[in-house]
Each structure stands twice: as structure tokens, then as C-alpha cells.
Amino acid sequence: MAFYEGVFPLTKNRIMKKLANRTVFITGGLSGIGKACAIAAAKEGANIAVADRKPADEAEAMKDIKQENNKAIFIECDVSVFAQVESAIEKVVNTFGRLDVALNNAGIGGEPNKVGDMTEEGWLKVIGVNLNGVFNCMRHELAQMAKQQSGVIVNMSSILGRVGFATSSHYVAAKHGVIGLTQTAALEYAMEGIRVNAICPGFIDTPLLATGGITDHEEVKQHIIGLHPMKRLGKSEEIATGFIFLACEDSDFMTGTAIEMDGGYLAI
Numbered sequence: 001m002a003f004y005e006g007v008f009p010l011t012k013n014r015i016m017k018k019l020a021n022r023t024v025f026i027t028g029g030l031s032g033i034g035k036a037c038a039i040a041a042a043k044e045g046a047n048i049a050v051a052d053r054k055p056a057d058e059a060e061a062m063k064d065i066k067q068e069n070n071k072a073i074f075i076e077c078d079v080s081v082f083a084q085v086e087s088a089i090e091k092v093v094n095t096f097g098r099l100d101v102a103l104n105n106a107g108i109g110g111e112p113n114k115v116g117d118m119t120e121e122g123w124l125k126v127i128g129v130n131l132n133g134v135f136n137c138m139r140h141e142l143a144q145m146a147k148q149q150s151g152v153i154v155n156m157s158s159i160l161g162r163v164g165f166a167t168s169s170h171y172v173a174a175k176h177g178v179i180g181l182t183q184t185a186a187l188e189y190a191m192e193g194i195r196v197n198a199i200c201p202g203f204i205d206t207p208l209l210a211t212g213g214i215t216d217h218e219e220v221k222q223h224i225i226g227l228h229p230m231k232r233l234g235k236s237e238e239i240a241t242g243f244i245f246l247a248c249e250d251s252d253f254m255t256g257t258a259i260e261m262d263g264g265y266l267a268i
């Protein structure tokens, strides 16, 4: 037993949990990085609202996200559709009364092509989810947080929000755009009790990499691993530690930053 449990039993929760009773909204929370962040936030005492376009995966994932002492709800929502995001945020506020933390994480990979061969459809699909989706979320989250005069937003960018990557111009442009949105909103809301930051993960071992043809092709996987000085892929749980840090008071003096969690990828 920790020393304070005997001495201050009533304050144990406050000492231990970094997000006790906060309302945390996470897009793309049924899989990979988003799910790991949802579980980590739930363990830190938060009530969780997961928004995802895949209700088929809901039951299994939500079982992991629901902890003993928190509430967790699922909202079916395609972040690329402005009106769906608006009603998702309304549902969060109707359910929990407020919105304290938002993780705009939903994202997809796309058609691998050089810019000169990229189809318009392939371009628009990735921009629609990975850039417009983040704008749609921030637009409605910030309206609510401005009413509260408090809140924290964390946007999931990427190392590819910092540098280029051949055949992924749509993804790279969207992730650079997410950093621009992050910095601009941070400036606009710095005096309203709202912090806005981003995370730039290196390649993380999630279902996204399998569908993107990386982890299911050994040669490609080894090439990608080799781009990281640590010579391994990251884990979703490692990114979740960065999310919790940015979501809670530990990062109170940080806004407009994009932290790199990338096994050294960008140091080369």
C-alpha cells in the first residue's frame, strides 16, 4: 500500500489519476493508436466517448475501454462528414455535460502513387478524412470548449507531417496541414484556457500498416523498420503515453507544439 492510502484515503483518486472525471472524446478509437489512448485515458479515470465509422468493431473494443469506475460510450461517426461530427459532439455534451479533452486521431492510408499519377478520387479521400476530418472535429470541439473557457485538443499528425514520403502526397499534405491547424488554433485560443497540441508518431504497428501493405510484406516491413534509428516499429501504447501527457496538467504550459515520438526517425 502506498503511504498516502492509509493517511489520505479520500485523496487517493486525485493523487493517482491524471484525468479523473474528465470527458475525453476520441475519434478512431476502436483500433490501433486511438484504442490504446482510450484505454490509457480510461485507466486515468476519464469518461470516454469513442467516435468511429466502424460499428462492427464496437462491442469488443468498448469492452476493453470500459474500466471499473468510468463511463464509456460509442458514437458512430464519419469524421469527414461535418454534420455527423456536429451531432457527435452534441451527444458527448448531452451525455457528460462537457468536453474536456479531444483526441482527433481517425485516419486512413491511401492509394500509393506519385503526384503525377494520383487520382483525384484517391487524393480527395485521404484529404477528406485526415485533414478535413480534423478540421470538422476542431470546429465543433472548439465551439464547445470556448463556451466552457477550458479544454485540451490533441491532434494525431505523423512524422509525415514534418517530411515527405514518396507515393504518399495526400497523406503527407494532410499531416502537414494538421500541424498548421494545430498551431493556428493554439494561437487563437491561448487566452481562452484551451491548449492545442499534436503528436507525430513514427511507424507504429497497427492495423493501418497492414492495410497499407507494410506489415504484411516482410521486405517492406524491414525497410520501414530500418528507417528508424531504434530499428523497430513503435507500439500504440507508447503513443498513448504522449497523449496522456498532453491531455493532463503535466503539459499545462504547452500549446501549439507537435511532439515527435518516432524512435529517432526525424533525427537523421
Ligand SMILES: NC(=O)c1ccc[n+]([C@@H]2O[C@H](COP(=O)([O-])OP(=O)(O)OC[C@H]3O[C@@H](n4cnc5c(N)ncnc54)[C@H](O)[C@@H]3O)[C@@H](O)[C@H]2O)c1
Pocket: 027, 028, 029, 030, 031, 032, 033, 034, 051, 052, 053, 054, 077, 078, 079, 080, 105, 106, 107, 108, 129, 133, 156, 157, 158, 159, 200, 201, 202, 203, 204, 205, 206, 207, 208, 209
Ligand atoms: N500506424 C502508424 O504508423 C501511424 C503513424 C503516424 C500517424 N498515424 C496516425 O494515427 C492515427 C491512427 O492510426 P492507426 O495506425 O491507429 O490506424 P488504425 O487503422 O488502426 O485505426 C484508425 C481508426 O480510425 C477509424 N477511422 C478511419 N476513418 C474514419 C472516419 N472517416 N471516421 C471515423 N473513424 C474513422 C478506423 O475505423 C479505425 O478504427 C491516424 O490518424 C494515422 O494517420 C499512424
